[in-house]
Amino acid sequence: MTGEKPKRSVRILGGREVPVIVMPRLPGKGPHVARSAISLLKGMRLTGSYFRPSKVVTRQYPENRKTLKLPERFRARLKLIDDAGGHHKCTGCKLCQKACPNDSIRVLTRKGPVTQKNELDRYIWRQDSCIVCNACVQACPFGALEMTGDFESAVYDRRLLIHTLNRYAGPPASVLDQAAEAEREKMMEPRDAYGGPTPMNGQAMPEVPPLLAAPPGDGEGAPSAGKPDNKEGADS
């Protein structure tokens, strides 16, 4: 009986030949009624096993805020991974920018003042258009990116959703670790989260006051960063 498959057949119903599918009997011994009843009882035992407080998976979110633990793979916010010394691993290769399906990432690079090589200036992530697909994390050959579970990102001003993820403009940790202590200071230049060239993708909002005063010394090492008119995002 077990392993038997449903069979096609023809039956005469109401004087007409009707194609039917004949189902095999339920597996097991004994009369059909008894087996069906046992099957129903098995189902009740299964559902009954869920009926206890320890099985509840619901979490009472605002109440459990302090003890809330999200699954490791929960994705909410993009982050540049910092190593022990607080240095990012981004080389500014822009593979993540290419992988992004809706242009939510813009990697601005500059020529390093010390190394004279291409390095990260600003890593701009538009959280307002990001679909949290993880493609950037998978595209990164240096493992510089990760998705974190920090999901409480509601803000009152949309411009606050456009972040600069890196805390300094400069080469990645691998370069910095090899450089001399004195050189390191010159290589790195601080970057704040919201001082980038693309507030609202370059749109100025007349009624809305600027979020931050223009950061001092921002335009110094990066010609593309300081002035809102001259930016990579404007051509789209």
Added chain:
Amino acid sequence: MTEIAHAGIGKAASSYAVWTVADRAGGLLEQHAWLSAGYIVVAMAAILGMIAVLGVVLIYLERKVSAHFQCRLGPMRVGPHGIFQTVADTLKLFLKEDTVPVGADSLLHLLAPFLSVAAVALILCVLPYSPNLQIADVNIGVLFVGAVSGLGVMGILVGGWSSNSKWSLIGAMRGAAQIVSYEVSATLALLVVVLLSGTLSLSGIVQSQEAGWWIWRAPGVGLLAFVMFIISSSAEINRTPFDIAEGESELAAGFHTEYSGLRFAFFFLAEFINMFIVSALAATLFLGGWMPFHIGGLEGFNGVMDLVPPGAWFFAKTAAMIFLFMWFRWTFPRLRIDQLMRLEWKVLLPVGLVNLVVTAAMVLLGLYFFPVG
């Protein structure tokens, strides 16, 4: 014949005296007619209050039990563990606009929900909650219950017809066909208990179970009748696995598609109170009603059981039955309409008839456990 019926059943040999509200009112009628009328008013108010409270409590329970069967918590926000959620929902329904479809029979459209609730209220009047708590012990109690629950079908049919919507009408027809079909085997199951106890009075049936509940006191037939009653009554109250008339995951709402606001609330209320009634009937007829659980010979154990008041026994048994119905809902898949009708007319009805005949033979031969007298 009557001697045989009396000999085995011992319906007179009960140590519990039943004293209903109707008895009290009747006793006072001669001297204090006003007091007697007061009893009736209190009884009416109590039934209305009971409908309201039961509705709110049962809907809350349904939501909580459903939630926990699905590993959820259910309502948690309004009040501690959401106990005021249904109160809030009821208030919302009171405030909603009362829409009547164009072309509806406005009188019948208004009448239908009240027919359903009236049927429910009439049955609540005859249920024995405890020896001292019963509105009226009708001497044809089981017959009365069967007849009045037919009135609920009228509510469904009238509601579907007066809505002037073909979907409501189809839903009503399906519902009515299902309820009328399953009432047959539900009544056959009830008749088994009537045969065994020799009385139609619900209090009398409870008293007849002092030596043991009918579910096991009558070997086999009691259990079979109980199972049949559970199956057919869950079809009668339109609950899963027999809720094709208004299967919420497949159809809109069946007969009450065109109802909103308070009128819808009344249908909803009637549905939930019907679940209580069916559970209470199962508890009364098969599980001893308000009779405590006794084991013959164990005097100490029986004494402890007697400490629990009879009303608590009744409500505990009813609650267990209600939980069983909710458990069914989250376990069993819904039947198709042809499967539904086949189950009733080809399985339950013949089995019920045979069961009844076997029970009759058993009563004649005195073949049941714990005979009294």
